[in-house]
Amino acid sequence: MSTTSQHDAGPLGAIKIAPSILACDFARLNDHIDEVGEESDWLHVDVMDGHFVPNISIGPPVVASLRKHTNAFLDCHLMITDPADYLEAFANAGASSVTLHVEIGDLTDTIALARRLGMRVGVAANPDTGFEMIAPYLPLVDLVLCMTVFPGFGGQSFMPEVLPKIAQVRAAIDARSYACELEVDGGIDLATTAAVVEAGATVLVAGSAIFGAVDPKGAAAALRAKAL
Numbered sequence: 001m002s003t004t005s006q007h008d009a010g011p012l013g014a015i016k017i018a019p020s021i022l023a024c025d026f027a028r029l030n031d032h033i034d035e036v037g038e039e040s041d042w043l044h045v046d047v048m049d050g051h052f053v054p055n056i057s058i059g060p061p062v063v064a065s066l067r068k069h070t071n072a073f074l075d076c077h078l079m080i081t082d083p084a085d086y087l088e089a090f091a092n093a094g095a096s097s098v099t100l101h102v103e104i105g106d107l108t109d110t111i112a113l114a115r116r117l118g119m120r121v122g123v124a125a126n127p128d129t130g131f132e133m134i135a136p137y138l139p140l141v142d143l144v145l146c147m148t149v150f151p152g153f154g155g156q157s158f159m160p161e162v163l164p165k166i167a168q169v170r171a172a173i174d175a176r177s178y179a180c181e182l183e184v185d186g187g188i189d190l191a192t193t194a195a196v197v198e199a200g201a202t203v204l205v206a207g208s209a210i211f212g213a214v215d216p217k218g219a220a221a222a223l224r225a226k227a228l
């Protein structure tokens with residue numbers, strides 16, 4: 001089994017660019033990943049089950065294929081109703097972290113299972129899910145993901161109304177010095193990066209803004225420059 005320690009997550013709190021492979025041509029994943037090169041800190045892998053979200057994407061077999069090609073930190077965003085049933089498959093495939101949605105119910109046991117399997121673990125919240133749903137997990141997780149669009153599809157518009165919640169999560173992390181990254185996902189581009197970083201985000205997921213660009217590596221570098 002592949003364990004998280006093999007995959008470098010980078011220094012806690014440093015800005016990380018996480019290109020979302022949802023915006024790739026899935027038949028050319030290796031090429032796209034190589035195109036972004038060292039401007040990619042993590043690779044964001046969107047897993048959708050057609051149930052938690054109204055779309056179906058990819059799962060453990062694609063994570064395993066990616067893992068044969070790269071040592072990158074594979075940040076797996078599980079938009080699925082029953083993650084516990086699949087965590088072993090993700091761990092065996094070489095996932096570095098799994099992020100679970102708080103809307104599906106109590107995640108305490110699933111978080112513990114992910115850790116036993118050697119993965120890092122995060123919790124995700126939809127744009128209309130309140131901070132109070134996230135707060136209990138802060139001592140337990142490595143990552144909080146604040147969705148800045150409703151999950152399911154790439155290429156949607158950023159929702160600025162999520163910014164106060166991002167700032168609230170940042171304040172809570174800092175107040176207790178939790179070892180926790182704060183990730184944003186959805187509509188992140190050159191126009192929205194400054195606001196999310198100002199609110200306290202440290203991990204920026206971007207699909208269309210990177211893989212939809214003529215020069216994905218340049219686009220990732222430009223996002224990083226905006227964030228610093």
Ligand code: DX5
Pocket residue numbers: 020021022023044046077149150151152153154155156185186187188205206207208209
């Ligand atoms: C949406 C996914 C996102 C998506 C972001 O449900 O979770 O990761 O790929 O795509 P962009 O950056 O195009 O909004």
Ligand code: ZN
Pocket residue numbers: 020044045046077185205
């Ligand atoms: Zn995502």
